[in-house]
Amino acid sequence: MATTAPPVHTVKPGIRPLEPGVGHSFLWRKLHSLSGIVPIGAFLIEHIVSNFEAVNGPLAYAQQAKFLNSLPLVRVLEWAFIFIPLAFHGIYGVVIAFKGRANVNIYPWAGNWGYITQRVTGLIAFVYIIQHVWRQRFSGVSLPEHPGAAFAKVQHELSNPWMLGLYSIAMLATCWHFAYGIWLFAAKWGITPGDKARKRFGYVCAAGGVILCVLGFASIYAFVGNPKYQNAPEDVMPAQTSQMAPMQMDGPMSMEMR
Numbered sequence: 287m288a289t290t291a292p293p294v295h296t297v298k299p300g301i302r303p304l305e306p307g308v309g310h311s312f313l314w315r316k317l318h319s320l321s322g323i324v325p326i327g328a329f330l331i332e333h334i335v336s337n338f339e340a341v342n343g344p345l346a347y348a349q350q351a352k353f354l355n356s357l358p359l360v361r362v363l364e365w366a367f368i369f370i371p372l373a374f375h376g377i378y379g380v381v382i383a384f385k386g387r388a389n390v391n392i393y394p395w396a397g398n399w400g401y402i403t404q405r406v407t408g409l410i411a412f413v414y415i416i417q418h419v420w421r422q423r424f425s426g427v428s429l430p431e432h433p434g435a436a437f438a439k440v441q442h443e444l445s446n447p448w449m450l451g452l453y454s455i456a457m458l459a460t461c462w463h464f465a466y467g468i469w470l471f472a473a474k475w476g477i478t479p480g481d482k483a484r485k486r487f488g489y490v491c492a493a494g495g496v497i498l499c500v501l502g503f504a505s506i507y508a509f510v511g512n513p514k515y516q517n518a519p520e521d522v523m524p525a526q527t528s529q530m531a532p533m534q535m536d537g538p539m540s541m542e543m544r
Contacts (some may be wrong), residue, residue, distance in 0.1 A: 314378060319474060322467045323373045325367040330464055331498065336500045340508035342516040344437035351433035352523070360430075369419070376412040383409060404466050407459040414456035434523030441509045441518055450510060457502040465495025 339350040357363065361526045383405040421443060444450050469491040472478040478487045508515060 292381045292527065299468070315382075318375060318378045318382070320472055321371045322464075323460075323471055325371050326375055327464055327468065329368055330460065334498050334501050336506040340440075340505045341512075343515055344522045346438045348434045348522050351429055351436040355430045355433060361462070364429070372415060372419075376415065377508070379540060380412065381409045389443075400466055400470075404463060404470070405464040407466075410456060410459040411463050414452060414460070418456075430522060434521040435513070437522065438518045438520050441515075442505065444510045450506070454503070457499060459501040461495045461502065464498070 336350050336354065340347045355361070422429070422439065427439060429436050429439065429455075444453060467476075469484070469488055472487055473484055478484045
């Protein structure tokens with residue numbers, strides 16, 4: 287008597303959702319995934335858009351730096367929504383990267399290439415962010431107290447070809463990591479169920495990443511390539527600090543900041 291062969295089950299490549307009860311790291315992975323969107327992703331967009339003010343010259347860039355440093359509870363916001371989330375996302379991301387196993391040599395699917403590229407770009411972005419925060423926020427002239435020196439400080443750093451190359455590579459890596467991270471977030475959290483929805487959303491994420499990258503490179507060009515802004519003054523607002531004097535609040539500057 288002939289027997290019927292068991293059905294052959296094919297494994298279709300896809301994105302594995304975040305499932306509760308699978309290992310003890312479920313909560314940490316959820317927080318890691320969410321932190322990449324809010325607050326880190328939101329801050330990345332704000333940071334790139336703020337830096338884009340450099341295309342309008344040193345004074346416009348200084349005014350943007352001054353505005354950001356005049357926000358209420360800015361130091362609390364800085365630590366609670368930037369430094370601490372960045373440290374968690376970066377450190378736990380390194381743990382995930384070294385615990386994972388790439389298999390692009392066995393299963394060369396686009397998802398596997400995305401997996402390894404996401405890890406590599408994350409490591410590049412993390413190393414860059416550490417040195418960037420240290421050099422721009424905690425060493426040299428203090429920009430919260432001297433926002434007028436912001437343009438010159440970045441310009442001096444980018445005058446080093448090695449730093450310019452690092453900034454350029456980091457800009458590409460960070461924009462890729464964020465754009466693909468949004469796509470992964472939507473897939474893993476069930477926001478884009480099905481291949482068609484993920485494919486369409488992939489185009490949206492790619493377009494967003496390209497836009498952020500263009501804005502970032504436009505800012506870099508303003509610091510090092512625009513002849514109008516070469517050899518910018520060390521401080522375009524030498525008489526001002528991050529806290530405006532009461533008599534200045536009624537001047538033209540206060541009208542611009544409103």
